[in-house]
Amino acid sequence: MEIRILHSILHTSLMPWTFDSGNTKSITEKLKKVGSKEPAFESELIQQLKVLLADYPELLQWLDKQNTQSPNPLRAHLFTTQLPAYTNNSSKFYWQVINKEALRVLNAYCSRSKKWSNKVDVIYHTNLLLKSIKALTQQTVKEIEARGLEELPNEQSDLVHYVLHLLKQELIVLYFDIQELSKHSLDTIISLEDFYLTELNLPLNRMQPLHIALQTEVPADKTPVHLLEQFKLENQEIERIEVALRELVLKTYAILTLRDFRRVVPSNIQNKVNEALGREEKKNPALINPKRESPEYLIQFTDLQELQVVFTMKSNWDSVQHLFGTKETLTSEFNNLSGLRNAIRHSRNVDEITLLKGQAAIKWFNMQLRFC
Known part of the structure; x- marks a missing residue:
């Protein structure tokens, strides 16, 4: 470059x-x-x-x-x-x-x-x-x-x-x-x-x-402006992991078209994505319309729990088992990461156990994703 x-x-x-x-x-x-x-x-x-x-x-x-x-x-x-x-x-x-x-x-x-x-x-x-x-x-x-x-x-x-x-x-x-x-x-x-x-x-x-850096204008499901100062590093790491997991979905399951997206992502999550897309379209239809069939754009509307569902579906699991071990382990780490994420991004008090489990989950995902 x-x-x-x-x-x-x-x-x-x-x-x-x-x-x-x-x-x-x-x-x-x-x-x-x-x-x-x-x-x-x-x-x-x-x-x-x-x-x-x-x-x-x-x-x-x-x-x-x-x-x-x-x-x-x-x-x-x-x-x-x-x-x-x-x-x-x-x-x-x-x-x-x-x-x-x-x-x-x-x-x-x-x-x-x-x-x-x-x-x-x-x-x-x-x-x-x-x-x-x-x-x-x-x-x-x-x-x-x-x-x-x-x-x-x-x-x-x-x-x-x-x-x-x-x-x-x-x-x-x-x-x-x-x-x-x-x-x-x-x-x-x-x-x-x-x-x-x-x-x-x-x-x-x-x-x-x-x-x-902290975002000052971000979507509603992202970090609020008044994010607790002491959790900036954790928030940044969680956001990076979310992005990496979305990219892993696209890459692992060869999602290149809207048809591929519908093949891999369950219908209930597709419905949530479409609802979010509709809200964005009302704000700026000229920007959203050209991207309605773009998997890279649609995947951005999935959160951690929805990504967990995608990975652990029976039809999808075999492709990522070598990365994550067992469904039980992956589900546990997703829950720990989501617990910390939700507390930070909704400005709730973060107790010591939630923080430690969340930090451990960050390290776990970083270890698994570095081999992707």
């Missing part, structure tokens, strides 16, 4: 020291067209990037080839950090480009990783992407130092100062997003401290901490 747009900010057509900040009318028009609405799907995100990069035909041509055609909603960053605030339209333009392109790269990785058939492919492609992100981060740090811009930018800082620091921080977030998503396949995991010390050759007093 290439990171050409981010690369161009440091090396080619998007270098801030060659940017025409005086063309305020063109910049303002682009920002107005993009607006403040956050994209929900990859196609929307790419369209916003194309608006911003309308004056860069070589990047537009490349961007057209990057659409993975994913039907899934965009995945947010796993980590956040304090980013420098933009102060004018020029700095806002770069904020939009860097922020949106980093999100596109993350989601392109998630989409393409589903097609890698074995662990060797995952390791190869992941390491290649991590190497590219790390190299560009190192080059950005060298450019910052060469220009004497080590101090964090403020309201008086020029565009170059702002963009270099923004690029550095977004690249670091992207690096640790990718590493976290693939940590069970990688042989070596690096900490943020070691990344600064050994890869960037920066002292720890220049390190900006990363924080686990």
Whole structure:
């Protein structure tokens, strides 16, 4: 995977020291067209990037080839950090480009990783992407130092100062997003401290901490905004397991069409999916209609208990028995995971037994799923 747009900010057509900040009318028009609405799907995100990069035909041509055609909603960053605030339209333009392109790269990785058939492919492609992100981060740090811009930018800082620091921080977030998503396949995991010390050759007093990201606008069946702070890690792990289990259903039972979906998923769960789909369709029929027959989209409306039913059906069990052992064991672990999930996401008190059983279930599922 290439990171050409981010690369161009440091090396080619998007270098801030060659940017025409005086063309305020063109910049303002682009920002107005993009607006403040956050994209929900990859196609929307790419369209916003194309608006911003309308004056860069070589990047537009490349961007057209990057659409993975994913039907899934965009995945947010796993980590956040304090980013420098933009102060004018020029700095806002770069904020939009860097922020949106980093999100596109993350989601392109998630989409393409589903097609890698074995662990060797995952390791190869992941390491290649991590190497590219790390190299560009190192080059950005060298450019910052060469220009004497080590101090964090403020309201008086020029565009170059702002963009270099923004690029550095977004690249670091992207690096640790990718590493976290693939940590069970990688042989070596690096900490943020070691990344600064050994890869960037920066002292720890220049390190900006990363924080686990929390969704602020999520579907009703996801984590509420007021999620208890101390359970953020558990919630993140449960969500990742849910996604992995849905992907396992699609892969194990070769669900490629709506007919396949109906063959594998029992009718009562199909009815619940259709009800949820109907609610979503009322909100935005133009977005939902094209995806009504997409198994990758429909499977998102299943919860943990429904996934358990799918796996333990008599007609489905033989295909996953080698992963989960016995139906009794799998049912017990699903119940423990669901108990913790429901307590966290509905802001109920979590007793010690529910927490310990849930944490053990997280470890158990991680162990089984790493061999898929």
